Amino acid sequence: MSPVCSAVLSSTSNSTLFPISSFPYFPRTFAGAPPISKPFVRLPNHSPARKLVYTRPSVLISDDRTAWTSSPTPGTAAESKDEGLQATPMTKLVCTIGPETCSPEWIEALAVVGMKVARVNMCHGTRAWHRAVIERVRRLNEEKGFAVAIMMDTEGSEIHMGDLGGAISAKAEDGDMWTFTVRALDSSPPERTVHVNYDGFAEDVKVGDELVVDGGMVRFEVIEKIGPDVQCRCIDPGLLLPRANLTLWRNESLVQERNAMLPTLSSKDWLDIDFGIEEGVDFIGVSFVKSAEVINHLKSYISARESIDSLKNLEEIILASDGVMVARGDLGAQIPLEQVPSVQKRIVELCRQLNRPVIVASQLLESMIEYPIPTRAEVADVSEAVGQRADALMLSGESAMGNYPDKALAVLRNVSLRIERHLKEGKHHDTMKLPVITSPLTGDVSEEISDAAANMANNLEADFVFVYTKSGHMATLLSRCRPDCPIFAFTPSASMQRRLNLQWGVTPFHLSFTDDMENNFSKTFPLLKAKGMIKCGDLVIVVSDMLQSVQVITVP
Numbered sequence: 256m257s258p259v260c261s262a263v264l265s266s267t268s269n270s271t272l273f274p275i276s277s278f279p280y281f282p283r284t285f286a287g288a289p290p291i292s293k294p295f296v297r298l299p300n301h302s303p304a305r306k307l308v309y310t311r312p313s314v315l316i317s318d319d320r321t322a323w324t325s326s327p328t329p330g331t332a333a334e335s336k337d338e339g340l341q342a343t344p345m346t347k348l349v350c351t352i353g354p355e356t357c358s359p360e361w362i363e364a365l366a367v368v369g370m371k372v373a374r375v376n377m378c379h380g381t382r383a384w385h386r387a388v389i390e391r392v393r394r395l396n397e398e399k400g401f402a403v404a405i406m407m408d409t410e411g412s413e414i415h416m417g418d419l420g421g422a423i424s425a426k427a428e429d430g431d432m433w434t435f436t437v438r439a440l441d442s443s444p445p446e447r448t449v450h451v452n453y454d455g456f457a458e459d460v461k462v463g464d465e466l467v468v469d470g471g472m473v474r475f476e477v478i479e480k481i482g483p484d485v486q487c488r489c490i491d492p493g494l495l496l497p498r499a500n501l502t503l504w505r506n507e508s509l510v511q512e513r514n515a516m517l518p519t520l521s522s523k524d525w526l527d528i529d530f531g532i533e534e535g536v537d538f539i540g541v542s543f544v545k546s547a548e549v550i551n552h553l554k555s556y557i558s559a560r561e562s563i564d565s566l567k568n569l570e571e572i573i574l575a576s577d578g579v580m581v582a583r584g585d586l587g588a589q590i591p592l593e594q595v596p597s598v599q600k601r602i603v604e605l606c607r608q609l610n611r612p613v614i615v616a617s618q619l620l621e622s623m624i625e626y627p628i629p630t631r632a633e634v635a636d637v638s639e640a641v642g643q644r645a646d647a648l649m650l651s652g653e654s655a656m657g658n659y660p661d662k663a664l665a666v667l668r669n670v671s672l673r674i675e676r677h678l679k680e681g682k683h684h685d686t687m688k689l690p691v692i693t694s695p696l697t698g699d700v701s702e703e704i705s706d707a708a709a710n711m712a713n714n715l716e717a718d719f720v721f722v723y724t725k726s727g728h729m730a731t732l733l734s735r736c737r738p739d740c741p742i743f744a745f746t747p748s749a750s751m752q753r754r755l756n757l758q759w760g761v762t763p764f765h766l767s768f769t770d771d772m773e774n775n776f777s778k779t780f781p782l783l784k785a786k787g788m789i790k791c792g793d794l795v796i797v798v799s800d801m802l803q804s805v806q807v808i809t810v811p
């Protein structure tokens with residue numbers, strides 16, 4: 256069995272802020288089928304009181320003084336309602352940072368265009384490189400008032416090729432013989448020789464097997480095994496990329512034994528996780544999760560210190576995670592491509608029902624790695640994900656190593672805004688049935704309140720929903736309802752603010768507040784007005800998770 260989805264765990268030093276039942280980000284695994292998605296977990300926040308803010312009209316409220324201190328990004332919430340294209344969409348945007356975009360200037364440029372979460376993939380780059388990127392994102396947040404969250408994606412136990420001796424790519428021609436070897440290769444390997452990262456590879460393969468690169472970009476047939484070397488003939492020519500994913504097929508089905516035997520988290524992954532905890536990243540992604548156990552294990556490890564194999568375990572895995580990424584690259588290498596869209600739809604729906612944020616990832620705008628505009632089909636794919644109301648869309652190679660990272664991000668933003676507006680204007684209200692998810696212990700008052708508030712907002716055509724929330728939970732419940740207007744979430748925790756940045760429709764602010772709502776309003780309204788984010792006469796539905804209340808207020 257291979258994993259279907261990847262889970263993301265968010266880390267937090269204050270785990271009580273996020274009861275597991277409400278926040279596990281999800282694993283990227285499915286039972287019985289190949290990997291589909293990856294769950295993620297939250298990490299502990301080690302950074303001391305950081306400035307806050309919500310980025311769009313990036314406003315900064317300092318924790319201690321409750322004063323807005325800077326506004327790095329132009330644009331207002333009013334624009335986001337009326338004008339579309341300069342605004343921030345409800346759908347959140349995640350960018351993989353790579354060699355093209357790791358400079359402070361690029362990271363800032365992406366944040367300005369709308370990146371809410373910066374992702375680093377531990378499959379590539381060195382520890383020092385990752386540390387520098389994390390540091391740069393943090394500095395940007397501190398100095399410019401953004402609240403970009405950091406997601407560290409672990410490599411996971413997948414078989415992949417080595418680095419191609421530093422070459423950007425290598426061409427495999429029809430009929431060429433290539434050697435795949437588990438021997439260590441030096442920096443200038445012999446021609447047509449590729450390292451494989453899995454020691455058991457040469458033992459596991461059989462003559463006649465098909466070796467599939469990156470889900471089908473190139474295919475080889477295994478001709479002969481000579482000790483650690485496996486001789487293969489290219490049967491589908493194409494381009495080999497460094498560290499490309501490898502899968503083995505026998506009699507037209509995926510060879511799963513190896514995946515099933517390997518731990519979901521390799522020893523390298525655990526070292527990377529330690530590194531992530533030390534660096535205080537906000538989310539950790541886990542690939543190829545096969546059961547909820549891995550996620551629970553990781554979560555208890557994280558709290559102590561500070562891919563699922565099958566689709567059938569999906570619900571459990573989602574519940575154990577703080578969020579999920581639909582990793583369509585790995586997914587499409589493990590299940591037939593024509594099943595990927597329906598699996599995506601199912602994961603997105605299930606996550607929403609279970610109240611976990613979900614990211615749709617991979618190849619959304621693949622052609623923009625090379626070209627300044629996307630294909631029409633790519634635009635349609637992005638539209639579909641936005642229409643499914645996924646929490647977030649992610650760029651991989653487009654932002655990590657493409658020629659047009661900012662243009663690709665702008666395409667995601669503009670398509671999201673356009674589709675969201677179309678859905679709203681057409682009154683295509685979302686009718687998804689949302690099952691009660693809160694545990695009987697805590698009661699479902701928060702859910703009832705959130706549902707009612709979201710309904711009121713839609714029926715009264717409110718301009719905003721405000722939520723004053725200590726744990727962040729109420730903000731996630733409101734987001735789950737996918738209301739027509741933006742949700743402004745005020746939270747006293749800077750790490751919660753960053754985490755809420757992954758949540759559909761939520762603009763998180765870092766702000767201290769009290770149980771006295773009048774006092775909160777007299778503090779919040781002037782600050783938001785001064786930033787042009789709200790204006791006199793705006794209709795606001797206000798929810799408080801301490802008071803368990805809903806109020807309807809016209810901004811004075």
Ligand SMILES: Nc1ncnc2c1ncn2[C@@H]1O[C@H](COP(=O)(O)OP(=O)(O)O)[C@@H](O)[C@H]1O
Nearest residue numbers: 351352353354376378379380584651652655656
């Ligand atoms: N830290 C990095 N250093 C070098 N190259 C990177 C890095 N991160 C990403 N890349 C490049 O961007 C591509 C897309 O990134 P990603 O989707 O995360 O990885 P993958 O293609 O391995 O699934 C990678 O294949 C790699 O070429």
Ligand SMILES: C=C(OP(=O)(O)O)C(=O)O
Nearest residue numbers: 408582583584585616617
């Ligand atoms: C996002 C994906 O995984 P990664 O980039 O971690 O290999 C994917 O396979 O689609």
Ligand SMILES: [K+]
Nearest residue numbers: 409410411542
């Ligand atoms: K991975």
Ligand SMILES: [Mg+2]
Nearest residue numbers: 500582584585
């Ligand atoms: Mg991948």
